[in-house]
Amino acid sequence: MAIFNSLQQAISESVNDGDTLALEGFTHLIPFAAGHEIIRQKKRELTLVRMTPDLIYDQLVGAGCAKKLIFSWGGNPGVGSLHRLRDAFQNDYPHALESVEHSHAAMANAYEAGAAGLPMAVFRGYIGSELPDVNDAISSVKCPFTGEELACVPAIKPDVGIIHAQKADRQGNVLIEGIVGVQKEVVLSSKCSIVTVEEIVDDLNAGPNSCVLPGWTINHIAVAPKGAHPSYAHGYYQRDNQYYLDWDAISRDRARFNQWLEDEILQTGAN
Amino acid sequence: MAIFNSLQQAISESVNDGDTLALEGFTHLIPFAAGHEIIRQKKRELTLVRMTPDLIYDQLVGAGCAKKLIFSWGGNPGVGSLHRLRDAFQNDYPHALESVEHSHAAMANAYEAGAAGLPMAVFRGYIGSELPDVNDAISSVKCPFTGEELACVPAIKPDVGIIHAQKADRQGNVLIEGIVGVQKEVVLSSKCSIVTVEEIVDDLNAGPNSCVLPGWTINHIAVAPKGAHPSYAHGYYQRDNQYYLDWDAISRDRARFNQWLEDEILQTGAN
């Protein structure tokens, strides 16, 4: 059953060095506040799973939290590269970063399989691609009825799954609305889940088939207003495109990044 | 793109003798009006797919439309048996009926796989059950990562998929609300799809993550008010439980059933 907690407590009680984490949100509802708290608590040796690492993992990688990255598209959307990722991959700065690289279809299916309690995901994928040559986690199975070879990847089952949502009710039930990405899958497949929300309300006012997570599927709920900034929360605030644009220059330069880390994260408290 | 048609036209243009049909709706929104029109048009040799045959397939089987039944739970919910199904299975009346019998999990996964364009569904199922001994369509695949043997069944890909929904807008987009069952899957996996609706509206007034089928995924839309009766349509009318109770006596007796068929179906027109 969901416990209402501060973000600081939720992270400190759930995330251990060496854990596999998925902080998800497909462009929308990226749990930045939670990511920043992980940096602040100096968690280390994490395996970070995310379809689009985005700025949130650029920041975690730059801050030295990550040992390994599992991803499918590692750019700054509409802007360019994630320079902290590049620096880690190409120059082992701040230290070496292993990577497991997939396509979006593979990751989406792997999250689905994780939520479905299966050991692997089966899909029609990677045909003609050289990604299977550089990723040992890509295998295949043969359909017993048609003989077709289908791609097969391990299910994603994080130790801790973290998402941001619009609201929770007082029983801890959570509503996610708009671009829902793989957030439901992350919560259902993780051993432990943390949901940050914009606000707590009396009634979710959700339609019968809305994307609602019951409180008993969640371990911690933390109120974090603007917790998805600089990404956005449908119905609350828009994407801070300027932040994404400005990030390019910060991320490009180690000194500027480290200064940013000090000023904006380490010297500030959790909401 | 969806064509607005009469139910009579929709069925006559889409359903051919020998086709594989899925008329779905999990207790809710069962497309009875469409089923009755199929009986009226004397379609024959159909393979009928449905998780719960319910009264709709009892009627189609009793009327002699079916050659084969693929199903997972063949009762009259809360009442008892489907006597026309029993009579066909046990006494070949009105003629022999082949059957392929699954569990709900298998059928739900098989519809999902059909919608996902896969040849087969993979799930953790049938362990210890003797259903695989009597159903050749149940196979297995081995997970290449864990070695676990998982159940595997062929995807369902009907020639014609038929569902009932609450409403369509004037562009043919359809909203399904409440218990949505496998209806989206049926429309997306079928070569041809027919959706009957309670009404046509200017605006679906659907939430961002509602169960909406775009008009271009549908071939025919036919207005059929009360088209799910004696099942129900969330927001429109309730389940006619008395009809289900009364059906037991009608269905139990060949003469009474044939009289019902004559009076209630053959001598009446489509809505």
Add this chain to the structure above:
Amino acid sequence: MTANYTPAEMMTVTAARALSNNMTCFVGIGLPSEAANVARMTHAPDITLIYESGTIQTKPEILPLSIGDGELCESALTTVSVPEMFRYWLQGGHIDVGFLGTAQIDKYANLNTTVIAANDGASTKQGKTSYANPKVRLPGGGGAPEISTNAKEVFITVKHSTRTFVEQVDFVTTVGFGRDGKVRDQHPQIGRGPTVVITDLCILKPDPDTKELVVVSLHPGVTEEQVIGATGWPIKFSPELTTTPSPNEQELDVLRKLKDKTARAHSAQGEV
């Protein structure tokens, strides 16, 4: 002394008591649904009831006649598609208890809802043979085969008679512990299986070693002989055999009102 409740009421209330407040329960239609809702209306107000129609955390005021009645969706926290229900919620490991009824149950708690065989004289039962020689076609498996393996544990409630309690089921639709009692040993990734069977006469539990169902508690006024007479194999009784507590006033009141309300609602019909 005449009890102020019927054996059916005793069964339902006892089954309801098996459920606790913090459970998620995947509910079969009929007796399990009745018991689960009595539990919710008495000692387990926060129990999460889930029906295979996709309705999650539902709180029906009347008992559903079908697994997908409108009442289930209207009173649910949320309703998901049926593939999602079976993939994410059941197979995904979110169900504590699968609550099932059955037509036949055998000494290893295997369930048959597929077929009653025409020839039940054979000494070794085989589902395939029964299936080819049906006396009575039953509705089939529905959700049960995977509820039984993907829920963490399974509760079963069924009326006690030699027709239902047979040494070997004619067909294993849904596995308890297999025809040899050992099937689950080979499948570490599935649930514990049946942990309790509640009838109108008694409570049975599988022996921890052999998995054979053993009577652990007799309902008030029921004798061992009655149970022996209603069971199709030489039934064993636990050395620690107890007497099941009677239903209390509140439980009986809730159950009776629920059934009255349900009967009235199901004979009515109308526009929303």
Add this chain to the structure above:
Amino acid sequence: MTANYTPAEMMTVTAARALSNNMTCFVGIGLPSEAANVARMTHAPDITLIYESGTIQTKPEILPLSIGDGELCESALTTVSVPEMFRYWLQGGHIDVGFLGTAQIDKYANLNTTVIAANDGASTKQGKTSYANPKVRLPGGGGAPEISTNAKEVFITVKHSTRTFVEQVDFVTTVGFGRDGKVRDQHPQIGRGPTVVITDLCILKPDPDTKELVVVSLHPGVTEEQVIGATGWPIKFSPELTTTPSPNEQELDVLRKLKDKTARAHSAQGEV
């Protein structure tokens, strides 16, 4: 004569014209998205645009900066989860055209968005070698590897230069026709693959037999020499080489207004 439009505008408008009104198009971010929305705002008002973020039948007024901008969801008919998008909508066969950009493209229309190799002197390219010896890490595959095989056909739009048009890509992230041009022959269950490539200089199509990209149309004022100079292999020209029609006033007007509006919107930020 100086044209009243830029080569980039010529490219976008030509790419837009490749789309027609009754198509469902799975749209990549950047140039494809720009072209797809120009098509929607000009000759193809009913075109169905789908983005991998789950937004179906979306009609953005401004171009999204990311694949999951709020504008996409707010203007969509409906928004589904990302697993559903890739399983039901893309893999399920509902996409007519996948519209992609790329960092590198080779003569068999294979696309590389993974890595630029440090050592590009090797005569036979191997993705594995490039991957182990990166000069520049690119963002990766994203949706493209499966868009390219699961959409019925693929349109590609990319700026023409010897950096992008290479004889063999350093890494096949996304298959066109494979390193030998024959990969699709072995996979009857996948789509036709790339059918047109639109650059700022010309239109290319795969040869029906060899699958090698051939120039079929030069944009107005562009010479064969320019294309040869901008292509990293001995590029062939179709015997029926034509000249691409210029953008018309309406197309240019729509494109420019869209870009202006987008630039203004993306520099702003605020509460909903």
